[in-house]
Amino acid sequence: MSMDDIYLKPGHLIRRAQQIAVSIFLEECAPVDLTPVQYAALVTVRENPGIDATRLSALVAFDRSTLGNVLERMEAKELILRSGSKDDKRIKVLHLSPKGERVLRDAEPLAQRAQERILAPLLPADREVFMRMLAQLVELNNDASRVPLRLAAVRPPDAA
Numbered sequence: 001m002s003m004d005d006i007y008l009k010p011g012h013l014i015r016r017a018q019q020i021a022v023s024i025f026l027e028e029c030a031p032v033d034l035t036p037v038q039y040a041a042l043v044t045v046r047e048n049p050g051i052d053a054t055r056l057s058a059l060v061a062f063d064r065s066t067l068g069n070v071l072e073r074m075e076a077k078e079l080i081l082r083s084g085s086k087d088d089k090r091i092k093v094l095h096l097s098p099k100g101e102r103v104l105r106d107a108e109p110l111a112q113r114a115q116e117r118i119l120a121p122l123l124p125a126d127r128e129v130f131m132r133m134l135a136q137l138v139e140l141n142n143d144a145s146r147v148p149l150r151l152a153a154v155r156p157p158d159a160a
Helices: 003-007 010-028 036-047 053-060 064-076 098-119 124-140
Strands: 080-084 092-096
Touching: 003 010, 010 036, 010 098, 036 053, 036 064, 036 080, 036 092, 036 098, 053 064, 053 092, 064 080, 092 098, 098 124
Parallel strands: none
Antiparallel strands: 080 092
16 A cells, blocks of 8 residues: 555545544634634533533543543633532533633634634535535544444533
8 A cells, every 4th residue: 555545535525624624623713712612611511511521521622531631621711611510529510611701702613614614615506515424424424433423422510
């Protein structure tokens, strides 16, 4: 197998596309100092106030131990608040801080612009086909992931 063969393999192309997507996102979201995972976590916490880290991990399809490090950084940046659950003090529940709400509000148009830039090189009709096929590929391979997306993750007892 030659390097030209490797460059045309789906795994290589998907990895490169992910690198490009992260670079574009970081560039667009530099003013608010957010990574793609931090952004996804903030959106998920906003939509699921009182969620715990295990459920958050399932909803953003991110490794639980690595997500713990992300949450520590987000807490240090005062974007989230972690507190003991009313029902189980061993579990920490998450809420957006006022600063987190402001940063997320400021980040949303930047994140949207990043998504548009990722697809911008494609013709509009090709964008639709690409997104449909990419969503299908991801959905059909979800269980092969080290961290499958679990949309059926149960909402925490503290959630309003």
